[in-house]
Amino acid sequence: MRTLRGVACCLILTGSLCAQSEFRSKLVPGERIAQYQDLAEQWLAEYLRVDTTNPPGHEMRAVEFYKKVLDSEGIESQVFEFDKGHDRGNIYAVLRGSGKKRPLILLNHMDVVSSDPKRWKLPPFSGQIANGYLYGRGAQDMKNEGLAQLVVMVMLKREKVALDRDVIFLATADEEVNGDGSDWMIKNKPELIHNAEFLITEGGYNFIEGAKVKFVGVDVAEKTTFWLTVTAKGKPGHGSAPMVDSAPNRLVRALTKIIAYQTELKLTPTVEEYLKVMAPFQPKARAEIYRNIRKYLQDPKFRASLPRDELNSKLRNTITLTMFGGSQQTNVVPGEAYANLDVRILPGEDPRKLLAALIKLVNDPNIEIKPQSEIFRKANSSPTNTELFAVFKRVAKEHFGGAPVAPILSSGYTENQRYRELGIASYGFSPYAVATEVSSTEHGDDERIAVDQVRRGFRVLFDVVTGVAATGQD
Ligand SMILES: [Zn+2]
Incomplete structure (x- = not known):
């Protein structure tokens, strides 16, 4: 009945009106939705029992789990075991569309961070349920979302949803350590992914207050890290004979300048839109700032208050002093002293410019400021005026x-970040509504997810995927 009504709607009204008024998951009969809910619950428990703690990873165990389901559903897949000796690999599956639009990638990583079973109520790889929660390492990060992606693939296939674009399922190894799985795909199988228009993966959060979702946060941009080490050199000596230009003294003088340094303020389109959306949730005076951030950024008083404001890090590159080192003994003046700075760079910014500014600011030939890594990944962002974002x-x-x-x-x-570099508009989106005390178990003890969310999340994702990929949605 529901399917028929949906079809009639599409015939009578224009495609776009139909798309706005109906969601695909509503067109799936209730008894079949219940079957998918049971599968989602059963499969997630099973998936959480697969130990993919990274290091060392052993993601081929998860590949095996996914492949078994994909094979039994008749969904074409390819396995790439890129490190045979260490049981590491990726799996890629695809449901073909008409090719009218470019592909959508559903990306998930299969590895999880380590866990200390002694600190958990239920063993981290038991996949057991207690008090309405399914426990397991990865229940939030991100076996939950990977599993929702799998169920969506199965639904698209079983429900015979006609697609205007390929829907690609890509599960990768090693996200939690080096990102080797994604790097391998991008380097060795670019033809399988480079043409995609959109990608959905982890990130994003849906903020809950009471029982209500206050806002749905979708990650569209990330800052990148640009960690620096500041090293001061000077004459070593005895602590009883102070030297004005000792390495520690030079370091402290340099750091004093650095921590007082205010980087340029920059309003990115992402942050401007974020503030507009969040304004209604702020107290009156604060809402005024959120709505008129451009005006406030011209106001010297507001600018001076920013370093103590939580908005600060959204509006500039930041420099945080985190580590020091010098002598190992109180009575020894070391010849070298160092400090580490955690620097975070906004999308579109050139970190070399900031480095040059700091060297100029410190202005001391006995101080060296160097990036900790040769490799720097430029921060990037995805637009919010896309079909997927709508x-x-x-x-x-x-x-x-x-x-x-x-x-x-x-x-x-x-x-x-890695996929945006290929020209794919990539977003972090969560189909789950999770209270903070539960989402904070990610990487912590007793990682878990509410069973009712397991039974609900895949439907949300199914509507997103069909909304952007099913035929007749534009
Ligand atoms: Zn993750």
Whole structure:
């Protein structure tokens, strides 16, 4: 019945009206939705039992799990075991569309961080349920979302959804350590991914207050790290004979300048839109700032207050002093002293410019400031005026009680950065509504997910995927 009504709607109304008024998951009969819910719960428990702690990873165990399901559903897949000796690999599956639009990639990483079973209520790889929660390392990061992606693939196939674009399922190894799985795909199988228009992976968070989702945060940009080491040199000596220009003294003088240094303020489109969306949730005076951030950035008083404001890191490159080192003994003046700076760079910014500015500021030939790594990944962002982002908004409205979608500039790292470099608009989106005390178990003890979220999340993702990929959605 529902399917028929959906079809009639598409015939009578224009495609876009139909797309706005109906969601695909609503067209799937209730008894079949219940079957998918049971599968989602059963498969996630099974997947959480696969130990892919990284290091060492052993992601081929997860590949095997995925392949078994994909094979039994008749979904074409390819396995890339890129490090045979260490049981590491990726799996790639695809459901073909008409080719009218470019592909959508559903990306998930299969590895998880380590866990200390002694600190857990239930063993981290037991996949057991207690008090309505499914426990397991990866239940938040990100076996939950990987599994939702798998269920969506199975639904698209079983429900015979006609697609305008290929939907690609890509599960990778090693995200938590070096990102070797994604790097391998990008380097060795670019033809399988480079043509994609969109990518969805982890990141993003749906903020809950009480039982209500206040906003749906979608990661569209990330800062990158540009860690620096400051090294001062001077004459070594005895602590009883102070020297004005000792290495530690030079270092402290340099650091005093650096911590007082205010980097240039820069309003990115992501942050401007974020502030507009978040303004209604702020107290009145604060909302005024959020709505008129351009004006406030001209105001010397506001600018001076920013270093103590949580908005600071969204509006500039930041420099945080985190480590010092010098002598091992109180009575020894060392010939060398160092400090480390955690520097985070906004999308579109050139870190070399900041480095040059710091060297000029310190202005001491006995001080060297050097990046800790030769490799620097430029921070990047994805636009918010895309077809997929519009679908996030529609789906958020439908599934999260009208919650607005806030584009997030994240200070953390996700693999989105690597795929954006290929020209793919990449987003961090979570189909789950998770209370903070549960989402904070990610990387912590007792990582878990509410069973009702397991039974719900894949439907949210299914509506996102069909919203942007099913035939007749534009
Ligand atoms: Zn993750």
